[in-house]
Amino acid sequence: MKVSLRVYAKALLESIHNKSKAEIKKIIDAWLYELQSKNLLRKKSQLLAEVQALRDEEKQIIRANITSARKLASSTLKQAATMIQKRTGAKEIIFQEQIETKLGGGLILHFNDTVLDASLQTVTAELAETISEN
Amino acid sequence: MESLISTFHIDLSLLIAQMINFGVVFIVLYFLIFKPLFKTTGDRAARIEKSLEEAKEIEERLNKTKAEEAKLIQIAKQNAAKIIEAADKQAEQRKNELVEKAKEEIGTLINREKAKIQVEKAHALREIRGEVASLITLSWQKILGEKMNKQTDEKLVAKVLKQLN
Numbered sequence: 001m002k003v004s005l006r007v008y009a010k011a012l013l014e015s016i017h018n019k020s021k022a023e024i025k026k027i028i029d030a031w032l033y034e035l036q037s038k039n040l041l042r043k044k045s046q047l048l049a050e051v052q053a054l055r056d057e058e059k060q061i062i063r064a065n066i067t068s069a070r071k072l073a074s075s076t077l078k079q080a081a082t083m084i085q086k087r088t089g090a091k092e093i094i095f096q097e098q099i100e101t102k103l104g105g106g107l108i109l110h111f112n113d114t115v116l117d118a119s120l121q122t123v124t125a126e127l128a129e130t131i132s133e134n
Numbered sequence: 135m136e137s138l139i140s141t142f143h144i145d146l147s148l149l150i151a152q153m154i155n156f157g158v159v160f161i162v163l164y165f166l167i168f169k170p171l172f173k174t175t176g177d178r179a180a181r182i183e184k185s186l187e188e189a190k191e192i193e194e195r196l197n198k199t200k201a202e203e204a205k206l207i208q209i210a211k212q213n214a215a216k217i218i219e220a221a222d223k224q225a226e227q228r229k230n231e232l233v234e235k236a237k238e239e240i241g242t243l244i245n246r247e248k249a250k251i252q253v254e255k256a257h258a259l260r261e262i263r264g265e266v267a268s269l270i271t272l273s274w275q276k277i278l279g280e281k282m283n284k285q286t287d288e289k290l291v292a293k294v295l296k297q298l299n
Binding site: 019066068069070071072076079080082083086104105106107116121124125127129130131132133 | 187227260263264266267268270272274278279282284286287288290292294295296298299
């Protein structure tokens with residue numbers, strides 16, 4: 001039976017729960033050995049992503065991409081985090097910031113399956129589309 | 135009787151001889167001339183009569199033929215008139231059909247051209263709108279690019295986030 005990467009990731013997280021550092025080290029070694037025997041170490045980046053996703057689910061963390069034309073102030077990031085928390089019920093929001101000057105202004109927020117595009121680039125593009133259609 | 139004979143010096147034997155001579159001549163003439171002559175005359179009269187009858191019959195036939203000819207001509211004329219009338223009618227119908235078809239074709243052509251013009255117009259309008267939209271977008275981006283700084287951008291982002299809340 002083929003076991004998915006998510007199952008391996010889940011097994012690891014459940015195994016290390018409430019364990020000491022020494023025990024965790026042993027568990028991780030055994031886990032890596034198992035992966036090697038199944039020839040799954042080549043997919044380590046995907047496995048780590050699964051581990052992180054499962055941990056985020058457990059801790060109710062949401063990782064969001066925030067793209068803007070200029071670096072945003074911490075107060076703005078806090079405001080964005082509050083907004084996402086209200087919408088998702090997450091306890092913690094971790095932002096990955098990106099600067100794209102071509103946006104002109106505003107921001108694009110991407111979290112879970114949601115994209116909130118309030119950039120000037122998109123606004124002007126929508127305006128152009130509206131003028132073209134009418 | 136004897137007195138009469140003596141008065142006129144009639145010789146009985148001579149008279150009888152003459153009578154016999156006359157009879158012989160008569161018989162000879164009758165068989166050799168009169169009879170063939172009467173026959174020829176009779177035949178000729180019969181031929182003439184027959185010819186006259188034939189001529190009459192021919193005349194009658196001619197008259198009859200003339201009448202039939204006239205009748206046939208009349209019928210032919212009537213038929214010709216009917217044919218001409220039918221041909222005229224057909225020609226008129228054909229003409230009407232052709233006119234109708236031509237009208238229809240012209241209508242189709244006009245409609246097609248109208249549709250083509252509409253499409254071209256719509257295309258041109260779309261192009262113009264596209265150009266105008268590009269110009270407006272570029273102007274907007276230029277104006278906003280010039281006006282936008284960190285402070286205004288922060289204000290804008292804050293406003294957007296407030297609206298999303």
